Amino acid sequence: MIGTAAPPAKTWRRAVDDLVAGWQHRELWGHLGWQDIRQRYRRSVLGPIWITISMAVTAVSLGVLYAGLFHNDLSKQLPYILVGFIVWAFIAGCIAEGSDVFIANEGLIKHLPAPLSVHVYRLVWRQILFFAHNLIVYVVMLFIFPQHLGPLSLMAIPAFILLAANGAWVALLLGILTTRFRDLAPITQSIVQLLFFLTPIVWIYTDLLNSPNSSVAARARLVEFNPLLHFMEIIRAPMLGQPQHLRHWVVVGVITVVGWTVTMEALRRYRARVSYWV
Amino acid sequence: MSTVEQSTSISITTRDACVDFPIFDAKSRSLKKTVMGMVGGNISSEQKVPVIEALTGINLNLEHGARVGLVGHNGAGKSTLLRLLAGIYEPTRGQAEVRGRVAPVFDLGVGMDAEISGLENIIVRGLFLGMTRKQMEDRVDDIAEFTELGDFLRMPLRTYSTGMRIRLALGVVTSIDPEILLLDEGIGAVDAAFLEKSKKRLRELVDRAGLLVFASHSDEFLRDLCDTAIWMEHGRIREHGELEHVLAGYKNRV
Numbered sequence: 001m002i003g004t005a006a007p008p009a010k011t012w013r014r015a016v017d018d019l020v021a022g023w024q025h026r027e028l029w030g031h032l033g034w035q036d037i038r039q040r041y042r043r044s045v046l047g048p049i050w051i052t053i054s055m056a057v058t059a060v061s062l063g064v065l066y067a068g069l070f071h072n073d074l075s076k077q078l079p080y081i082l083v084g085f086i087v088w089a090f091i092a093g094c095i096a097e098g099s100d101v102f103i104a105n106e107g108l109i110k111h112l113p114a115p116l117s118v119h120v121y122r123l124v125w126r127q128i129l130f131f132a133h134n135l136i137v138y139v140v141m142l143f144i145f146p147q148h149l150g151p152l153s154l155m156a157i158p159a160f161i162l163l164a165a166n167g168a169w170v171a172l173l174l175g176i177l178t179t180r181f182r183d184l185a186p187i188t189q190s191i192v193q194l195l196f197f198l199t200p201i202v203w204i205y206t207d208l209l210n211s212p213n214s215s216v217a218a219r220a221r222l223v224e225f226n227p228l229l230h231f232m233e234i235i236r237a238p239m240l241g242q243p244q245h246l247r248h249w250v251v252v253g254v255i256t257v258v259g260w261t262v263t264m265e266a267l268r269r270y271r272a273r274v275s276y277w278v
Numbered sequence: 279m280s281t282v283e284q285s286t287s288i289s290i291t292t293r294d295a296c297v298d299f300p301i302f303d304a305k306s307r308s309l310k311k312t313v314m315g316m317v318g319g320n321i322s323s324e325q326k327v328p329v330i331e332a333l334t335g336i337n338l339n340l341e342h343g344a345r346v347g348l349v350g351h352n353g354a355g356k357s358t359l360l361r362l363l364a365g366i367y368e369p370t371r372g373q374a375e376v377r378g379r380v381a382p383v384f385d386l387g388v389g390m391d392a393e394i395s396g397l398e399n400i401i402v403r404g405l406f407l408g409m410t411r412k413q414m415e416d417r418v419d420d421i422a423e424f425t426e427l428g429d430f431l432r433m434p435l436r437t438y439s440t441g442m443r444i445r446l447a448l449g450v451v452t453s454i455d456p457e458i459l460l461l462d463e464g465i466g467a468v469d470a471a472f473l474e475k476s477k478k479r480l481r482e483l484v485d486r487a488g489l490l491v492f493a494s495h496s497d498e499f500l501r502d503l504c505d506t507a508i509w510m511e512h513g514r515i516r517e518h519g520e521l522e523h524v525l526a527g528y529k530n531r532v
Contacts, residue, residue: 008370028405035394035402042393069376111388112406113365272368276299 015268022117028119033125037133051133059137075145077204081142082259083236086134086200090163091228092192093127098171099188102179105106106278116267122171124164127242129162138239148241156238163231166256169263176270179277192224199228227255285404287377288457288488289462290340290363294372297358297513333513336372340489347500347521348493349528350510356493360384360460365490377530379489381407381456386447395448396431396438397422401463402452421449424479426472445472452479459487477502497525 062085063078070077098120102109105119144148178184181207200208200223208220209262223229230251237244301332320322333355333487340363360368362374364382377418382388389406390399399445403472404414406459425445435443494500500507507524517524 027411031402031405035391035398039391039393107385107388108406110361110366111384112382113376158467186480275366275368278369 001172009272010268012264012268014266017231017270018115018267018271019117019203022115025114025118026121028114029122029125033129036122036126037129037161037213047134047217051130052136055082055085055089055134055135055139059141069193069270070204070207072204072207078096079145079147079240080139080204081108081202082137083239084199084232086237087163087232088196088199088201089134090127090131090167092196093130094124094167094171095174095192097123097127098174099178099185101171102278103185104273106116109275109278114269116175117172120168120175123171124168127167149237150241152244153238153241156235156246157236159234159238162252163235166231166259169256169259173259173263173266176253176266176274180270187265193229195228196224198223198226199232201232205233228253230255260266288342289377290338290458290489290491291337292338292362292369292372292374294316295333295336295338295361295369295374296331297367298370299330299332300327301330302327329426331513333369335514336362336374337515338363338370338508340491342358342488344489344490345484345504345506346447346489347504347507347524348491348510349500349507349524350516354510355509356463357384358513360462360491360493363458364460370505376482378457378459379408380458380460381454381487382460383407383451384462386461388453390435390443390447391436392436395434396425396427399435399446400431400450404454405448407451407454408458409454417453421446422452424452425449425474429495441472448476448479452476454483454484455486456483456487459484459490461490461492463479463492463496463499482498491525500525515530 005265013201021116027101037048039050041050044050046053051231059082060076062154063074066072066081067077101119102116103121108114108119117147174184174188189276205220210215211220228250233245233248234252236242279293317480348359350356358367360382361384362369363376364380365374365376366382368374389403393404394402397418400418401411403415404413412472413503422428425431425442425448427442429443430438430442431446435446438446481502484492490503492500504521506519507517507521508515509528517527
């Protein structure tokens with residue numbers, strides 16, 4: 001692999017170099033990401049279509065269940081839950097797998113002088129491929145429950161790019177931290193589970209905000225402090241043709257900048273330590 | 279590609295390079311202890327982490343054309359030195375600079391996947407070694423012929439015997455064009471006839487490489503591939519010089 005002429009280990013340039021050199025290895029992680037997907041369904045007849053099927057089954061059953069519980073129309077509840085689940089699968093995948101991205105790749109890290117970011121790109125790419133498989137369910141749903149999509153729905157594309165960019169820093173930062181502090185991995189897994197319930201995926205955020213029960217409405221307002229709400233909204237609203245709000249974009253933008261700044265600082269300081277820690 | 283330009287600048291330089299491994303036991307690796315330590319003002323907890331000094335004061339200057347053998351007892355630091363030279367471990371103290379594309383061959387099997395076919399593994403293993411997919415596709419036939427695996431190449435790797443896996447791995451590894459080749463011995467468990475064949479291929483591989491560092495316990499192999507040698511002892515370079523001289527010193531010591 002590429003050995004670079006090395007300025008001192010803890011410079012910003014080395015951190016940036018890691019990201020750039022990792023990107024140049026895209027043939028490698030691109031291949032590995034695909035292989036991971038096929039690997040998971042190896043020896044099964046349907047293969048990766050199982051991703052699509054299990055998403056469809058989950059969304060339909062929970063859609064029916066929660067439409068009943070909340071007394072909502074299935075045509076409203078099901079698309080909401082489906083898109084929520086597709087986006088959630090991506091978010092949860094980046095966080096949960098990010099927490100052991102370097103630990104899981106110990107063998108490769110100790111045997112090959114590849115940039116750390118290769119493992120992170122592979123992870124995010126794999127999650128993007130999962131996402132693409134799940135989108136098939138979304139497309140089928142559009143035929144059954146047509147949404148009022150317009151030109152503004154295209155905002156889902158930059159929104160997803162932003163989501164992926166955030167997935168990358170989360171995985172990189174968590175990967176570094178959990179390699180050093182092994183207790184963080186199980187903590188992260190629990191937090192991801194908790195976040196699922198705190199994020200409007202099965203329950204409809206605006207419905208609770210406008211709830212006649214004022215204490216429910218007050219509780220619902222607290223969700224604004226959940227960063228994942230904003231990521232969820234910038235994608236789900238355009239995909240369902242619902243009104244979009246600028247504040248979600250602003251929050252996501254700020255999180256992206258702050259997150260990458262912190263991550264680059266961690267990468268600068270601890271990049272060279274990861275191979276010692278794994 | 280500017281291979282000519284690159285080949286002139288292949289080099290490995292280290293100055294007082296040290297590799298220290300912190301050994302976090304279960305307690306000090308947990309978050310709790312660090313946080314509590316900070317609150318209690320017990321900053322020296324960092325020093326309580328036992329450190330293994332795997333390499334100390336490594337000074338090396340290897341240029342294009344170097345053929346270096348690496349000898350020493352188990353645990354003397356041969357493998358760690360190879361990883362330092364590969365850039366996997368950046369020195370905890372001192373400096374190390376690696377110029378050139380490194381092909382590290384420490385473990386023949388790393389990057390191989392039991393569930394995919396031999397052919398696919400050839401491509402993946404090549405990508406791991408810094409080759410492009412195109413380059414590997416061009417070499418598949420050559421590798422297939424060398425390994426004598428025939429139709430088995432279409433079978434998943436899990437159906438292979440140990441010896442067959444080694445054949446495949448050796449085939450891929452010896453097909454690449456490395457600038458810096460770092461070899462850790464681990465070549466065994468193949469039948470004698472195949473070993474002869476792979477030696478020839480290994481020699482050709484070394485001829486193509488700009489720089490070789492080869493850790494081995496076999497004098498025969500070392501004489502075959504190297505002209506100078508480094509003798510590692512307790513994480514330090516005990517001697518670095520002409521191969522026979524170093525080997526003689528090492529043997530006397532043993």
